[in-house]
Amino acid sequence: MQLITSILEMQQLADKVRNSGNKIGVVPTMGYLHEGHISLIRIAKQNSDFVVTTIFVNPTQFAPNEDFEKYPRDLNRDLAICRAEDVDVVFAPDTSAMYNSDFLTFVNVEKITSILEGKFRPTHFRGVTTVVAKLFNITKPHIAIFGQKDAQQAIVIKKMVKDLNFDINILIGPTIRETDGLAMSSRNVYLNNDERRKATVLYQSLKFAESEIIKGQTNIDTIKSVMEKMILEKQIFTIDYISFNDAETLEEIKIADLNKSILISLAVRTGKVRLIDNIVVKR
Amino acid sequence: MQLITSILEMQQLADKVRNSGNKIGVVPTMGYLHEGHISLIRIAKQNSDFVVTTIFVNPTQFAPNEDFEKYPRDLNRDLAICRAEDVDVVFAPDTSAMYNSDFLTFVNVEKITSILEGKFRPTHFRGVTTVVAKLFNITKPHIAIFGQKDAQQAIVIKKMVKDLNFDINILIGPTIRETDGLAMSSRNVYLNNDERRKATVLYQSLKFAESEIIKGQTNIDTIKSVMEKMILEKQIFTIDYISFNDAETLEEIKIADLNKSILISLAVRTGKVRLIDNIVVKR
Numbered sequence: 001m002q003l004i005t006s007i008l009e010m011q012q013l014a015d016k017v018r019n020s021g022n023k024i025g026v027v028p029t030m031g032y033l034h035e036g037h038i039s040l041i042r043i044a045k046q047n048s049d050f051v052v053t054t055i056f057v058n059p060t061q062f063a064p065n066e067d068f069e070k071y072p073r074d075l076n077r078d079l080a081i082c083r084a085e086d087v088d089v090v091f092a093p094d095t096s097a098m099y100n101s102d103f104l105t106f107v108n109v110e111k112i113t114s115i116l117e118g119k120f121r122p123t124h125f126r127g128v129t130t131v132v133a134k135l136f137n138i139t140k141p142h143i144a145i146f147g148q149k150d151a152q153q154a155i156v157i158k159k160m161v162k163d164l165n166f167d168i169n170i171l172i173g174p175t176i177r178e179t180d181g182l183a184m185s186s187r188n189v190y191l192n193n194d195e196r197r198k199a200t201v202l203y204q205s206l207k208f209a210e211s212e213i214i215k216g217q218t219n220i221d222t223i224k225s226v227m228e229k230m231i232l233e234k235q236i237f238t239i240d241y242i243s244f245n246d247a248e249t250l251e252e253i254k255i256a257d258l259n260k261s262i263l264i265s266l267a268v269r270t271g272k273v274r275l276i277d278n279i280v281v282k283r
Numbered sequence: 284m285q286l287i288t289s290i291l292e293m294q295q296l297a298d299k300v301r302n303s304g305n306k307i308g309v310v311p312t313m314g315y316l317h318e319g320h321i322s323l324i325r326i327a328k329q330n331s332d333f334v335v336t337t338i339f340v341n342p343t344q345f346a347p348n349e350d351f352e353k354y355p356r357d358l359n360r361d362l363a364i365c366r367a368e369d370v371d372v373v374f375a376p377d378t379s380a381m382y383n384s385d386f387l388t389f390v391n392v393e394k395i396t397s398i399l400e401g402k403f404r405p406t407h408f409r410g411v412t413t414v415v416a417k418l419f420n421i422t423k424p425h426i427a428i429f430g431q432k433d434a435q436q437a438i439v440i441k442k443m444v445k446d447l448n449f450d451i452n453i454l455i456g457p458t459i460r461e462t463d464g465l466a467m468s469s470r471n472v473y474l475n476n477d478e479r480r481k482a483t484v485l486y487q488s489l490k491f492a493e494s495e496i497i498k499g500q501t502n503i504d505t506i507k508s509v510m511e512k513m514i515l516e517k518q519i520f521t522i523d524y525i526s527f528n529d530a531e532t533l534e535e536i537k538i539a540d541l542n543k544s545i546l547i548s549l550a551v552r553t554g555k556v557r558l559i560d561n562i563v564v565k566r
Contacts, residue, residue, distance in 0.1 A: 011450045019302060104394050105412070105446035110387045129388070130447075133416075137448040163388035164413075165420040167294045 001082060002089045007098075007138050010091050014052075014140035022049035026141035028132060031055040031092075032072040032186040033081045036176040040145040041085045043173045052139045053082050055092040059099065060106075061127030067272075072189050091139060098134065107133045107164070109156050112250045116265060117152050117276070120240045128153055129160045136166055144168050149175045149183050151263055151278040155250060175278075177203065183277045190273040198234040199275060202266060205230045205242075206279040209264050213281050218256040220244045231268060240267035240274070247280050258283050284365060285372045290381075290421050293374050297335075297423035305332035309424035311415060314338040314375075315355040315469040316364045319459040323428040324368045326456050335422045336365050338375040342382065343389075344410030350555075355472050374422060381417065390416045390447070392439050395533045399548060400435050400559065403523045411436055412443045419449055427451050432458040432466050434546055434561040438533060458561070460486065466560045473556040481517040482558060485549060488513045488525075489562040492547050496564050501539045503527045514551060523550035523557070530563050541566050 004010045017024055025048030027040045037053075044051045055078055062068035075092060082090050106126050112118075113125035136144065146154045154172045161170055176184045181203035182196070191199060205227040212223045224242050231237050244253040247261035256262060258281070265278035287293045300307055308331030310323045320336075327334045338361055345351035358375060365373050389409050395401075396408035419427065429437045437455045444453055459467045464486035465479070474482060488510040495506045507525050514520050527536040530544035539545060541564070548561035 007448060011448075015450075019304070021302070100446075103446055105390065105392045105443050107388065107390050107416075107447070110389070112387065133390075134446075134448045137450060140450070160388050163383075163386055163417075164390070165290060165294075165417045167298075167420060167423070 001079075001087055003079060004089055004091050005093050005097070007093060010052075010089070010093075010138050011140065013089065014138070017050045018140060023143070024048055024050045024052060024139065024141040025143045025145065026052045026054060026135065026139045027145050028054045028056075028135050030057045030071065030186065031078045032074055032189075033078050034176075034184045034186060036147055036149060036173075036184040038081065038085060039176050040147055040173045041082070041087060043145050043171055044143070045086065047145075047171065048141075048143055050088045051086075052089045052091055052141065053087045054135050054139065055090060056098065056131070056135070057095075058127060058131040059095060060130055061124050063121060063123055066121070067187075067190075072186055091135075093138075098131070106130045107160060109159050109163070112152070112159060113156055115250060115252075116241060116243055116245070117267065120267065125153070125156050129156060132157055133160065133164070133166075136168060141168055143171055145171045145173055147175065148172050148278070148280070149185065150276070151247075151265055151280070152250065155248070181207075183275075185275070187273065187275070191270075195236060195270050195273065198236055199270075201231055201234050201237075202268065202275060202277045203279075206264055206266070206277060209244075210279055210281050213256045213258070213262065220254055220256060223256075227266070231266075236270045237268040238270075240269065242266040256281075284362075284370055286362060287372055287374050288376050288380070290376060293335075293372070293376075293421050294423065296372065297421070300333045301423060306426070307331055307333045307335060307422065307424040308426045308428065309335045309337060309418065309422045310428050311337045311339075311418050313340045313354065313469065314361045315357055315472075316361050317459075317467045317469060319430055319432060319456075319467040321364065321368060322459050323430055323456045324365070324370060326428050326454055327426065328369065330428075330454060331424075331426050333371045334369075335372045335374055335424065336370050337418050337422065338373060339381065339414070339418070340378075341410055341414040342378060343413055344407050346404060346406055349404070350470075350473075355469055374418075376421075381414070389413045390443060392442050392446070395435070395442060396439055398533060398535075399524060399526055399528070400550065403550065408436070408439050412439060415440055416443065416447070416449075419451060424451055426454055428454045428456055430458065431455050431561070431563070432468065433559070434530075434548055434563070435533065438531070464490075466558075468558070470556065470558070474553075478519060478553050478556065481519055482553075484514055484517050484520075485551065485558060485560045486562075489547055489549070489560060492527075493562055493564050496539045496541070496545065503537055503539060506539075510549070514549075519553045520551040521553075523552065525549045539564075 025044035308327035
């Protein structure tokens with residue numbers, strides 16, 4: 001396994017790999033890898049010949065009041081994980097190499113980035129699409145793998161790829177969960193024992209909503225108010241949103257209709273920690 | 284020579300050309316080709332193995348009040364010119380293929396797009412960078428050639444390429460002029476005989492400014508007021524701007540200093556026609 005920090009070196013190697021007829025799969029991450037990331041690496045291994053994992057805590061997707069500084073980092077641990085997973089290249093550039101002091105260019109997907117996460121993190125997705133466009137131009141992949149955990153991000157990136165004609169196939173890997181249901185996230189290390197225990201309610205509330213819809217409940221507001229009650233009962237969470245949306249267009253859903261897949265997503269805060277989770281009820 | 288209208292077909296051919304070890308040069312145009320475009324095609328021929336000329340009148344770089352509808356188009360004439368120049372592929376997609384009805388993604392270079400042309404055409408450069416990013420992802424070039432006639436566009440595109448890490452070398456071809464000095468432009472067909480004759484004053488005023496700076500005049504305002512007088516004397520022009528800027532950063536220059544290259548640029552209107560021109564005084 002090779003560790004590359006130079007953008008130019010990564011581009012030259014990507015060209016070489018492509019010219020030798022091999023298929024490049026990239027897994028963009030912010031590091032501090034967990035089983036969720038590993039599952040994406042394995043999807044990349046299965047669907048390409050040469051796997052690049054990028055590790056870059058991207059400053060432009062954090063707002064000034066967010067956790068960029070304290071976001072967990074452990075490159076040596078990440079490298080060991082990638083080596084064990086037989087990753088071909090870890091691309092881990094410096095922030096200054098990715099963003100010059102005179103950086104001025106942003107990729108922005110409109111409309112679908114101003115709801116849900118985008119409502120609470122207004123500059124977040126612009127940072128995500130910008131860095132992903134950069135990473136695509138640097139690693140030159142045939143396929144790229146993202147996690148369903150960040151459901152809106154997956155939809156936004158697919159839209160960017162389609163609109164800007166990136167010739168890259170986007171694969172979405174399922175959310176990986178702890179045995180008690182909590183969605184894996186690098187940010188889970190922020191939780192204290194009490195918060196960690198109570199955070200299981202997020203997935204429980206999503207599963208409740210799913211079962212209600214499958215049972216035939218069509219009134220979203222009724223389902224939502226039970227979910228809110230479940231979460232608020234724990235006494236430690238404030239709710240940013242609980243939302244039901246068309247899983248492809250992100251249009252808000254008021255009446256459940258299983259002719260369309262429904263994305264049920266939520267975001268909550270406890271102390272300084274913000275957690276998100278989602279589930280898709282398939283049509 | 285091949286005419287391609289399908290995005291997928293163009294991408295597949297570009298892959299094939301790249302995999303066979305050949306270097307792709309792209310010349311993005313809005314068609315209605317003149318000697319200026321031809322000079323860019325020749326630069327592409329000299330610097331690559333496989334030349335793609337794109338012909339696409341890009342709606343997103345025109346404001347609603349601008350000349351998108353009446354912009355001159357003649358694909359058959361353009362194809363004949365490209366064939367004569369031994370272009371390998373003309374890529375001429377339909378508008379609907381480039382912009383779906385649900386198109387939402389834009390590439391935007393900040394700051395340097397809000398001055399000069401950007402001040403008078405606020406959404407113009409966003410349209411340019413978006414379509415150029417798309418065309419880069421579709422034609423997958425090693426090099427791309429743009430004209431110095433659109434000086435600010437050249438700087439903005441270089442900035443986008445650098446910031447988003449497009450692995451593409453941008454070459455800028457010199458402005459090609461009619462024998463009386465008027466910069467070639469597809470929009471020159473809009474001019475009536477009187478306007479066409481008087482439009483020579485634009486280049487004359489730029490050459491005057493250049494000679495003043497070379498002679499040692501450092502007071503930009505003094506030079507500018509003579510240029511204004513020269514142009515307004517023709518009785519048919521209104522001036523959008525006459526501007527002196529650092530040719531690399533586009534910072535405005537108040538005092539001429541030949542330690543930096545100076546971009547002198549202007550835009551005027553006569554009737555419904557808008558003309559731009561520029562000259563660079565090299566350090």
